[in-house]
Amino acid sequence: QQKTITGKVTAEKDGLPIPGVSVTVPGVRIAAQTGADGVYSISVPSNTTSLTFRFIGYAGKTLPLKGATLNAQLEEESNSLTDVVVTGYTTLRKADNIGSISTITGKQLENKPVQSFDQALGGKAAGVQITIPNGVLNNPPVIRIRGTNSISLSSYPLIIVDGVATYTGDVSGTSAPGNALSSINPNDIERLEVLKDAAASAIYGSRGANGVIVITTKKGKPGKAVVSYDSWVGSTKARGLPELLDAYQYTDLKNEGLRNAGTFDNTNANPANRRYFALSNDAAGNVINTNWYDYIYRTGYSHNNSVSISGGTESTNYYMSGSYTKQQGIVVNNDYTRKAGLFKVDHREGKIFTIGGKISYSNEENLSATSTGSLAGEAFGTGGLGRLAIVTAPNVSPYNNDGSYSVFNATTIGRGANVGSDVGFYNPAAVLNLDRSNNEINHIQSNIYLQANITPWLNAKSVYGIDYIFSDNDSFANPINGGSAASGGSAAESLNKNKRWVLTNTIQADKTFGEKHNFSLLLGNEQQRSTSLGFGASRTTLSDPAFNVFAAGYATPAVNVANMGENYLVSFFSGLTYNYDKKYYVNANVRQDEYSAFGADNKKGVFYGVALGWEIAREKFWSKIGLDKTFTSFKIRGSYGTVGNTSGLGNLASYSFYSTGLYNGASTLVPNQTGNDQIGWEESKKLDLGFNFGILNDRITVEAAYYKNTLDGLIYNVPQVPSAGLPSTPQLNIASMYNKGLELAINADAVRTESFSWSPSFNISYNKNEILSLSEGLTQFIQATSSLESASISKVGGPLGMIYAVQTAGVDPATGRRIFIEKSTGRKVLYQQVAPAGQFRYSYEDGTEARNGISLNNDGIPYKNTQPKFSGGFNNTFRYKQFDLDLTFTYQLGFYIYYGTNSGLRDQRFWNNSTDMLNRWTTPGQETDIPKIVNGDNVSNGSSFPIDINVFKGDFLKLRSATFGYTIPKSAVAKLKLASARLYVSGSNLLILTKYPGSDPEVSSNGNSVGGNASPGVERNSVGNGRAFTAGLSVKF
């Protein structure tokens, strides 16, 4: 017996009827569609109890039948964002997820004064620590998901954009970094998922150990076209720069240093032997008193404009956006420009097939005059701008009084009236104005897919995607002063092509048996192929100084550079989820990867993850004891599995190689790589235990987790006996380490009334990292910053990357000498730069010589940890009528930073100093922490080797961003024929609570570099993060 049901389906948002909605009876093959007026009629068996409504772009809904009429209101999927999670190859109802996955909405990332979305992720998700290592535009942030999970390979997560694993990291070859992820206009991001545990990441197999970030870009929704326009303008400025001596103070202190060293001499009959510092006048007769910050830093102005059109019919939808942003950094001539476009279309053909794809293209220009000294490896560069700003003497000018550049010789600035000593390295104005270290990226990300919904419960999908990056480097160093001036200037050009394709085929079956047994099975195969090719040339000795491009004339012929690489990954994977009555959950993933970079005997790896979950709130006893009144849901979950890490593994690391060279013009062939044919992935065994609950109808949700990642087979470059003469240090899968910790995230709709709402969210993560073993017999290793200063040490039994420093015990009040602690004896050793006859440079308190002196090798200790124990964020969103306010705080606690810059700020060579030095020791009995100044002394304050007084607590709380907005009332915008309009002002890095004396406790000289894992928390001559203000407008038509 049949009955007929009728009703109308409307959109929840605007109450308009939705045509083409499919209306079905669950479990039965009966279907109807709504007409143009949203009305449907369906004949169903009389025992039917519910109907399901489905329409593309809207969340499906199943409603109980209570009579012959059933109306439905469907919610747009964008509003149901929080009801699902994207797990990579598939999507799950959030309620059915038992993996450890954090979701971040596109809204949280858009319209921020950043170059790429990842810079805005800080504090947004528990267990995700984002560090912006410096204030240079478009450098990739350091992302750590649940700690640092590798020693020698990358600890950067796998990033999937619309199903395609994308390139990551700095893809520029110059001093202007180019983050591969910045090609994505943040406003195009619909949502972003962070997969943290094995249950979630095992489906990515050999690449999941560092966690996975899955990005889904926006797509069109059926209905009238929506045009969105977003625009902001802003300014950014350096903050927290150290206060330096001015010309008068500099001249006095440096002369005092010379006198204390006994080398001050302004009267010598032979002028060549005179040595002193002196002021001089500019053309107008004023004393030259240069603040180098004025030349190197600036207020940078930026703007961003982005427009999108989206819409669709019931069968076809589209999304198209274009954006243009031009941003200036806080360092002069550090600019970033992006022109980007995204076009996406999805089309349903008949009942079975869906076809679609996207093309995203960006052109980015990363510009910098020269090295900022802030990128990995640049910290000690002679011309690093961060360093030039603090080193160069304030009593000289960059220009001679006739307006020409003041130079002493090719590599040093003119000495002004100072005699007998350099007063700086490169002339900052010359290199800033004349040099170029630029990069241009053309980035194409595209995919096309075909999906077949073979039956309501079975679908198959094939996706073919490409990710192409063409990175052009263009640099020039002038012939007047700077790095190439000695050889008459130089220019270099190089192009790197990185190309990747990914083909993914999946079949997914979702079926419910006996109403309560819910199964979902995914089977897939994926191939990924990446190739790279680079070539370039450099030319030196410019023929005519009027020109500065590569194509101009040069005396020295081009020196060519070239490189190439390739890798290939073939995978099969499967995921099975099952739940009984949405109460008991089991979920298992397995993936087999074959990867070309693995050793000949070790090509194949199998990875898996298993998870169990229990939704207690659906148990009868739960409601019996009345807990259902408080808890909407309460889920306990646990997972275990193994995943791998290959990121950063050389394409051909398994081979031993001979490479070619030259000997008097003829080819040579010499050993150059010690391979390891057993090399494979690093293994991460991930254990995750947690619970989630929602209270008061999910007004408050809480997620808590305990995790332990045990990392085995970590690749370590195992030092070999030098006399064995191997050509390189072989990489062995030999070290082990763990990260364990706790995460807590709380989200609340604390207040929600018609006119006022307040939604706070808070997350905190605790992480402990410990190295369990390196290689046989090896108990520690030291990591240098910029291959020069060994400020980082990692010991078995301790965390990766502790600060390696010599201990001190203040300044001797009697003599003003720095007191060091000799490690082997614990005795105090006093240092003096110039030892009078009968005294020693290093002596004990009794005046006898400390024969071994003080060195990092003999006296350094693993001093403090650099990895934060706690990190997280705190976000508040308020809305009062038309006004909204959003405050995002981030914090990191329980760690230390080696402020190496400070040692330079107190170095007693010609370097300019911080105003701290005004408190120097001058008279016997004086208690101060600044030693007597003696010219040439680079030991007492830590330039020569790291010392404990330059180590500071890094704990900070940052008001990372604050946004105040006003939404123009609907009635007003309607008159302007607008759907909505909002104006806002925003600030970032507004407030930093920290005891760290440097410009920014987030700074890191080693960033994402190889070796950066083992040397975090080191600041050496970097440019810190600026403070930005923006004002913007968002309009929808």
Added chain:
Amino acid sequence: CKKSLLTPESQTAVATLDYAQFSTVGRIQGQVLGLYAGLRAGDFYGSRYLIYNELRADNFLAQSSNSVTAYQTYNYTLGNGAQEVTDFWASAYSTINRCNLFIDGMAVKGVSVVGADLTKNYVAEAKLVRAISYYSLLQLYARPYYDGLGSKPGLPLRLTGNSVAGNYDLARSTVAQVYTQILKDLNEAETELPLSYGTTAVTNVTRAHRNTAIAFKTRVYLTMQRYADVITEANKIVSTTAPYVASSGVSLALQSDITNVFKTPYTTNESILSMPFVTGTEAGGGQSALGSYFFGVKLYSLNPTGIIGDAGYKATDRRRSFITLSGGLPYMSKFPTLAAAGYADYVPVIRYAEVLLNLGEARARSLNALDAQSIGLLNAVRGRSDATTVFTAASFASPQALFDAFMTERNIEFLGEGLRSPDLLRLGLTIPGKGNVSAVPASSSQYIWPISGTELLYNKLMTDN
């Protein structure tokens, strides 16, 4: 899925599977030249061996205190971890391992590609490079041979190639054992090296031929104070009377003007073996090139109280043209090519003038007399640069005075060529002080370098000096 993509082959380097590096004549020849390229490394004989052995001694004064440019060698403050101590060690042993790998691979595979005769030639070149490498290491890291007749700790003696990670713990052989191996290599090289590479002068200078092995043996035996053996070897390539020339193999002889030896094309028949550098493509390193230390960057000036202050070293001596004044200080301009031209001076390893002086000194010392041929050899070297000085037996009050004259002559003739410190050490002489650096007697621990700190750290059987 394409299986072949899973086993990519390098398009830019030769993988060692199935000895592919020995699979063609070209690759084998490339490896032979690669042995010399190892010797030529800036950290090794391509400059720094000469620099360290000069700066340890008394002829130079530091104008910089940069430890990257050998200041700690200069003032004897080196520790085990000093860059020069670890890097020179690593670079020399890397070259030794290249030789070992090559000798092993030629036996397994190479001989079938190039035939027995060429294999002999090539392996002999490898042995010669290995011998020079061990000899160079001994001069810095081991007590001189005279001290206990080689019974002191020498070097880990490695004679087979290493190519994979492994346990390479190995104790030091004695100094004598290492010298025995050096001589064995040189003797075998002598019999198996080609007489010459034809008329291509540059090849005769940049690769080893039979006379190279013989010449180097005169140096080794002199270092060991085995004077009779020096004479035996030298007589093979030095005629008994002036003009002294080699009668077989490459026709070695003195240049009439020494400055010809140190300028383009650097391929005179006085240069027995030199390391080539080429502007643009094979430039010397900025912080390792001879030209940057002594002339270009002016890191070290000549010590006015060193050999250039010697009264017998006349102002008209042609060799004084290698001294250039700059800023009031004397600098050595024997290697004058600057950075812009890639510091492309050839670096001398051994030249014929040394063989003559080796022979002359050995004759004088073994006879303990004012030997006429000795004096003739001394005059040959002195005379071509300073015609106004002619030594006769009457010039010397005693045989010792003749020995001293040889030391002085070597000091003048080889200034900057890295022989000074080994010359002092082989006789156990005190290294004279200079500037504010004190003299170092033979009994001092600073008389030789400490052992590489990384070797001590990872080689469990290694011992320090």
